[in-house]
Amino acid sequence: MLTRGICLLIGYAFGLIQSAVIYCNMKGVDIRSVGSGNAGTTNTLRALGPKAGFTVLFADMLKCIAAVLVSSVICRMILGDSYSDMKYLLKIYTAAGCVLGHDFPFYTNFRGGKGIACTAGYIVAFKWTFIIGGLLSFLIPFNITHYVSLGSLCLYAVFFIQLIVEGQMGLLGNISQANLIEIYIIAFAMTALAFYQHRTNIGRLLKGEERKTYIWKKNKVD
Incomplete structure (x- = not known):
C-alpha cells in the first residue's frame, strides 16, 4: 500500500502543474475566464491557436510521462525484484494521481482540466502497443x-x-491476476471520471449541439 500511495502523491504533484494556465498567463490570457473556462488543450487551441494548443498538449503529456518515470525509479528502489509484478499497477496509480491533480488542483479551488492530455501521456509511458490504439481511437472520430x-x-x-484484452492474454508480462484486477478497477475509475468530466459534452453530442474544433481554422471561443 505504501508504494501505491507514493505513486498517487507523485502523480498528483506533477498533475498540479497547470500547463494551460501557465502558458496562457504568459500570453496575458486567463484561460479559465474565456471560452469553456477549462484549463486544457482544447480551450487553449480555441482561444490562442494551434501553436498554443499543441504546446499545452505536449506539456500536459510530458508531466504525466515524467511522473511515471519518477515513480518507477522510486518504486524500483523500494521493491527490488518484486517490482516487475507491480510495474503496470504502479504506473496506473501514478497516472490516476496525475489526472486527479490536473482535474482538481487544490490551489485553484479544484478547477482544472479534464485529464485527456495527461492520459495520452500515460498511454505513451504505459506500453508501446497502446500508443497505436490511442492514436487511432482519437484521430479517426x-x-x-x-x-x-x-x-x-x-x-x-x-x-x-x-x-483488459492484453491483460487477459498475458501480454502485460508476469502479473498476478489480483494485480490485473486492481489495474482494471483503477482504469475503470479513470474512464468513469473522464465520462463524468465530459457530461455536458455528452449532452450536447446527443442533441447535435457540440462545438466542432479545427486545428488549422479559426475556432469560436464561446
Missing part, C-alpha cells in the same frame, strides 16, 4: 466529426478495452 470530446471518450474506451 476526431477527423470525421471534429468533436474533440468524442475523440477523447473513444480514447478512454478503447484504452480500457485494450487493457
Whole structure:
C-alpha cells in the first residue's frame, strides 16, 4: 500500500502543474475566464491557436510521462525484484494521481482540466502497443466529426478495452491476476471520471449541439 500511495502523491504533484494556465498567463490570457473556462488543450487551441494548443498538449503529456518515470525509479528502489509484478499497477496509480491533480488542483479551488492530455501521456509511458490504439481511437472520430470530446471518450474506451484484452492474454508480462484486477478497477475509475468530466459534452453530442474544433481554422471561443 505504501508504494501505491507514493505513486498517487507523485502523480498528483506533477498533475498540479497547470500547463494551460501557465502558458496562457504568459500570453496575458486567463484561460479559465474565456471560452469553456477549462484549463486544457482544447480551450487553449480555441482561444490562442494551434501553436498554443499543441504546446499545452505536449506539456500536459510530458508531466504525466515524467511522473511515471519518477515513480518507477522510486518504486524500483523500494521493491527490488518484486517490482516487475507491480510495474503496470504502479504506473496506473501514478497516472490516476496525475489526472486527479490536473482535474482538481487544490490551489485553484479544484478547477482544472479534464485529464485527456495527461492520459495520452500515460498511454505513451504505459506500453508501446497502446500508443497505436490511442492514436487511432482519437484521430479517426476526431477527423470525421471534429468533436474533440468524442475523440477523447473513444480514447478512454478503447484504452480500457485494450487493457483488459492484453491483460487477459498475458501480454502485460508476469502479473498476478489480483494485480490485473486492481489495474482494471483503477482504469475503470479513470474512464468513469473522464465520462463524468465530459457530461455536458455528452449532452450536447446527443442533441447535435457540440462545438466542432479545427486545428488549422479559426475556432469560436464561446
